[in-house]
Amino acid sequence: MTLWTSADIATATNGAASAAFDVSGVTFDSREVGAGDLFVALTGETTDGHKFLDQAFDRGAAGAIVSQDMPHPNVRVPDTFAALEALARASRVRTSARIVGVTGSAGKTGTKEALFAALDRSPAKSAHRSVKSYNNHTGVPLSLARMPAEVDYGVFEMGMNHPGELAHLTTLVRPHVAIVTAIAPAHAAFFPDESAIADAKGEIFQGLEPGGVAIIPYDSPHRERLAAAAAPHAARTVTFGIDDGADVRAIEAVKAANGGTFITARVGDRELSYTVSQPGKHWVSNSLAVLAAVDAVGGDLALAGLALADLGGLAGRGARFWVEVKGGRALVIDEAYNANPASMRVTLAVLGEEAATRKIAVLGEMRELGEKSNEYHAALAGPVRDAGVQLVILVGEQMRPLAEALEGQVEIVHVPDAAAARDRLMATLEAGDAVLIKGSNGVGLAAVVAALAGGKI
16 A cells, blocks of 8 residues: 655655655664665764665665665655655645644553554544654654555654653644643653643643644643643643543542453543553543543544453553463563653552562663652652562662662662663562563663563573
8 A cells, every 4th residue: 555655755855756666654764664665764963874775675665765876766855854754744734634642751652552542443444653652853753654644543642851842743743632641750850840841741732733622631730730831722621530620530440350440431421431451540540531532533432442441551561471480470560661750650559459479579760850860769669668569679770769768678689780680580580479670761671571571481
């Protein structure tokens, strides 16, 4: 199926095509090129995509966007990054899809995936979303460029770690609905306080299309700040949450037999009962944001409820698997993709709900927290104790304040890196254990998960 023709690409980017070609996908990573893809040769401070053109075409690329002479079919432009953004804008212009933008300090990827599943559930409708966590200055335009012209819905995750980033990304996405999932001290090193983080997240509303809807967390202490940010741009603001007063709220939430939550929610003047397969109170909140967005774009709430019940765990964000150990099995909860103080607390609470012989937490340091880093790390002592953790393996120097705060209360192993954490965990894991693995992405705890995923120790 043709996504773009060379003529389309040349028109969108104001480039010159060397030959006629059609592409069925877009990527800027030569390792991900598939048959029929368009390879965008981005240049950066440390690498140049033009060096990988032969590799991309060996893997089946049908064409490339380049800024240098080359023998393969291409569209030549002065600046390949600018061309990628131009292709993204052209994709947004040509579609009649209802577009949803998702941001937040925590929960944005899970909410994006759940919303995609809810909107794509109908056999009569189709949806597109950004894959993985392609939510930055290159990932967002790539995700837009990959969107087929004939889809009904588009769901795009947008992230930031500095003021002004979302203000730009939202002009590319131009959402009809914009969601802020939560505000927490993620990337706090780049902001004076949490209110400034809320202001930066609120930039997403600046790109709303006329008649657009802003969706914000009612239970957040920054609710009014987010509402004020939305007011000049949104025709309507919808709140979601647990507390009375939210436009979309959980009337009842009880633990389900599968470990998830059975929820009765009120959406405006309607009630809906459904199950969220993922455990944890944060997934109750995520599901309410999903329902608010589905309602805002005119989707089917009943099908959304079914999709939430079927939603599987996401790698690095709550996926679960069992490892065979001597005498039985141990449960692994994979939260290795990233971490901030808020997401650490909620996932430790999930571990606390597990019926396990022993609870183990492998916690990597939380990065980009600025001058309050020691305070944020030490404050995790309470959630660790409340979860009933008996062994905590702390990874990285920035975890020292937590080690000191927990001294004498739980068994502590403090190691310098992911490799040492892996070795210590694999040496101690026993039948009946439940282990949570979570830390900032740069700590590399995904390697610990991968070592366990072989299924047997």
